[in-house]
Amino acid sequence: MAGRRLAEARALLPALAVRERAVEREQAALKRLACWAGGFTSEVCCLAQSMLLLEVAASLRLFGGAAKLFEDVVAGCAKQGHLPRAALAPTPLAAQWLAIGGDDRGSCTLDELPHRLGALPLSVLALASGDEARLASFGARSLADLLRLPRAGLARRLGTGLVTDLARALGELPDPRQRFVFPELFAERLELPMRVEQASALGWAARRLIDALCGWLAARGGGISECVFEFGHESGARQRPATVLALGFAGATRDAERMSRVLGERLQRLHLPAPVERIGLRAGAPAALAGHSRSLFVERGEGASDESMAGLLERLQARLGDDSVHALSSVAEHRPENAWRRVAAAPLTGEKSPPSPFLAPALRHSAVGPRPLCLLAQPQALRELAGRPQCGGPLRLLAGPERIESGWWDAAEPDALGDVCRDYFVAISRRDEWLWIFRSRAGWFLHGVFA
Amino acid sequence: MSSSTTLAQILERPDVWRGDALARAALPGVPTGFADLDRELPGGGWPRGGLTELLPLRRGVGELSLLLPALARLSRDELAWLVCIAPPYLLYAPALQAGGVDLSRLLVASAPGRDAAWACERSLAADGVGAIVVWLPEVQATSLRRLQLAAEASQALLFVFRPAACASQPSPAPLRLALEGEGEQLIVHLLKRRGSAQPLPLPIAVQRPLCLRHALARPASALSAARSLPRTAVA
Numbered sequence: 001m002a003g004r005r006l007a008e009a010r011a012l013l014p015a016l017a018v019r020e021r022a023v024e025r026e027q028a029a030l031k032r033l034a035c036w037a038g039g040f041t042s043e044v045c046c047l048a049q050s051m052l053l054l055e056v057a058a059s060l061r062l063f064g065g066a067a068k069l070f071e072d073v074v075a076g077c078a079k080q081g082h083l084p085r086a087a088l089a090p091t092p093l094a095a096q097w098l099a100i101g102g103d104d105r106g107s108c109t110l111d112e113l114p115h116r117l118g119a120l121p122l123s124v125l126a127l128a129s130g131d132e133a134r135l136a137s138f139g140a141r142s143l144a145d146l147l148r149l150p151r152a153g154l155a156r157r158l159g160t161g162l163v164t165d166l167a168r169a170l171g172e173l174p175d176p177r178q179r180f181v182f183p184e185l186f187a188e189r190l191e192l193p194m195r196v197e198q199a200s201a202l203g204w205a206a207r208r209l210i211d212a213l214c215g216w217l218a219a220r221g222g223g224i225s226e227c228v229f230e231f232g233h234e235s236g237a238r239q240r241p242a243t244v245l246a247l248g249f250a251g252a253t254r255d256a257e258r259m260s261r262v263l264g265e266r267l268q269r270l271h272l273p274a275p276v277e278r279i280g281l282r283a284g285a286p287a288a289l290a291g292h293s294r295s296l297f298v299e300r301g302e303g304a305s306d307e308s309m310a311g312l313l314e315r316l317q318a319r320l321g322d323d324s325v326h327a328l329s330s331v332a333e334h335r336p337e338n339a340w341r342r343v344a345a346a347p348l349t350g351e352k353s354p355p356s357p358f359l360a361p362a363l364r365h366s367a368v369g370p371r372p373l374c375l376l377a378q379p380q381a382l383r384e385l386a387g388r389p390q391c392g393g394p395l396r397l398l399a400g401p402e403r404i405e406s407g408w409w410d411a412a413e414p415d416a417l418g419d420v421c422r423d424y425f426v427a428i429s430r431r432d433e434w435l436w437i438f439r440s441r442a443g444w445f446l447h448g449v450f451a
Numbered sequence: 452m453s454s455s456t457t458l459a460q461i462l463e464r465p466d467v468w469r470g471d472a473l474a475r476a477a478l479p480g481v482p483t484g485f486a487d488l489d490r491e492l493p494g495g496g497w498p499r500g501g502l503t504e505l506l507p508l509r510r511g512v513g514e515l516s517l518l519l520p521a522l523a524r525l526s527r528d529e530l531a532w533l534v535c536i537a538p539p540y541l542l543y544a545p546a547l548q549a550g551g552v553d554l555s556r557l558l559v560a561s562a563p564g565r566d567a568a569w570a571c572e573r574s575l576a577a578d579g580v581g582a583i584v585v586w587l588p589e590v591q592a593t594s595l596r597r598l599q600l601a602a603e604a605s606q607a608l609l610f611v612f613r614p615a616a617c618a619s620q621p622s623p624a625p626l627r628l629a630l631e632g633e634g635e636q637l638i639v640h641l642l643k644r645r646g647s648a649q650p651l652p653l654p655i656a657v658q659r660p661l662c663l664r665h666a667l668a669r670p671a672s673a674l675s676a677a678r679s680l681p682r683t684a685v686a
Contacts, residue, residue, distance in 0.1 A: 308579050309532055309558075309577060309580070312573060312574060312576075312577035316574075320570065324560055324561045325558065325559070326558075327554065327555070327559065328542065328547070329544060330544040330545045336543075340544035340545060341544070369660075370660030371545050371549065372543055373516065373542065373543055373550070374538070374539075376540060377540075398660075398661055426660045432512060432632030432634065433510055434511045434512070434513070434632070435511055436660075448540075450513065450516070451512075451540070
């Protein structure tokens with residue numbers, strides 16, 4: 001119904017639903033699309049009238065040729081929820097005109113440009129109505145007619161603006177455009193067309209934001225290791241604060257699939273206090289992506305498998321919780337509880353910390369007594385009967401004692417073990433269980449299992 | 452086409468084996484570090500791409516020590532990742548390191564209930580995981596079957612610890628071992644394997660803490676141990 005007045009349109013289609021044009025939202029959508037387009041080229045230009053220009057000459061080889069790239073852009077736009085009228089041309093102005101004229105062939109060379117442009121009606125130029133009438137009086141109805149007219153006469157009658165535009169469209173004059181500046185920080189919002197009550201149903205809409213984020217990251221040449229989703233709830237009498245969901249990744253990434261997977265796991269466990277109306281995505285400054293070195297020979301190595309491990313780690317953490325997945329490290333300490341530490345698992349860092357000289361296995365064997373593979377989180381008190389510790393019957397002491405004592409230096413700290421004085425023994429129970437027990441002033445305790 | 456060649460061809464298949472011999476595994480197994488055990492396992496070691504069910508009768512009989520040589524080998528020599536899921540106790544890092552495990556390639560996940568099987572399935576799908584050790588005390592037979600299928604699609608070792616009471620229940624695992632302690636030795640009962648049945652229990656000398664210099668010359672009495680403690684705090 002473009003170009004008709006509202007009353008006229010209503011008369012033709014009584015069931016017409018009329019919405020006010022929200023220019024701000026249009027602009028926001030255009031900006032989001034510009035960020036997304038960063039995945040194809042860093043030379044993006046936002047025009048008025050909801051138009052986006054992508055300079056793709058440098059991207060043709062990477063994306064497999066002009067036709068393939070054009071197809072990808074159009075399909076990606078549709079995924080973003082927009083149905084573009086797209087065109088491909090060697091000059092920006094020609095592309096603009098072709099897009100308005102609805103010529104969406106996926107290839108165009110400079111030689112065939114006059115022919116292609118010629119097929120367009122004059123309305124694509126969006127001339128003032130007086131100018132269009134004058135051109136009509138010259139007998140010019142299409143661009144082909146216009147191109148046939150002598151330029152000097154045209155410039156005298158209609159001003160130099162039109163002639164310059166024609167020259168620019170045909171590539172005779174340079175046509176520099178102002179580049180879209182990709183924002184320093186990514187913060188985009190998406191209004192949902194309807195209220196969403198199930199957290200798991202938010203994935204598809206969030207994917208649009210993730211794609212836009214990845215485009216922005218590609219243009220900025222980096223990756224992110226965390227981002228924050230905000231689910232805005234229905235505005236009304238009881239306005240609730242937005243539900244915030246922070247996603248963390250094992251390393252800097254700009255893989256949209258990977259982000260969606262992690263988000264999907266988190267959404268499955270997210271409880272929404274109220275229906276969601278809008279989704280926001282924020283990300284900080286991009287970090288440098290880790291480079292990969294591919295091995296020359298196929299072998300199980302540190303390269304590709306680490307990337308896959310990072311993906312596994314993210315998925316486990318997303319479902320089980322960040323604290324539930326960790327790595328272990330040993331610490332040079334004599335008190336058993338302090339001789340190990342949970343550390344963040346980091347498959348992508350890849351830098352193996354050299355084992356400290358105190359922890360060399362050979363030294364361990366000679367310096368300290370046996371250590372069990374399994375440690376109890378808390379020493380478990382054992383009964384003593386006739387001078388012997390009991391654990392399902394009397395225990396037989398096989399090795400020991402190994403005296404472990406002192407630790408006064410952290411006695412004042414909260415949650416620290418503090419001063420200990422224990423004699424450790426290896427004991428075997430009647431049922432042939434190998435246990436690590438100790439005797440302290442408080443009695444006998446079971447501390448480990450030689451599993 | 453003669454029928455004898457067809458039969459020979461069928462017998463060539465890795466999933467077909469004769470009752471009087473061990474099956475040939477498609478992939479060579481990972482040596483267990485115990486020659487007696489290797490000889491009795493199809494493929495000459497822990498099977499890659501298969502579920503191994505371990506049923507220890509008690510804790511502390513050496514059930515983890517049995518796996519330790521293979522885990523150490525995978526993490527150190529093959530640079531593969533080890534994933535431990537839902538261990539009932541804290542895995543003690545110094546002892547693992549002393550056993551040769553590269554701690555920088557170990558991942559520990561605590562997963563309650565059904566999440567443990569899920570985490571296990573995800574780990575099997577990841578490239579670069581060499582072995583998964585998971586404790587599933589209350590797993591359903593269907594989950595176990597799914598894990599077995601997931602394991603077949605990967606090349607990782609999958610060890611599932613279950614209570615010894617499960618020995619009487621049927622299981623999709625191609626290899627089932629009941630573990631029992633007897634003095635310094637770990638007795639392995641091969642409940643199920645691909646190949647002829649092994650009725651005799653195997654005594655395995657897993658590493659026990661006795662061979663270290665802290666061993667007592669004679670059993671210490673608790674009284675003397677108690678006496679050796681200072682009665683008062685250090686002043």
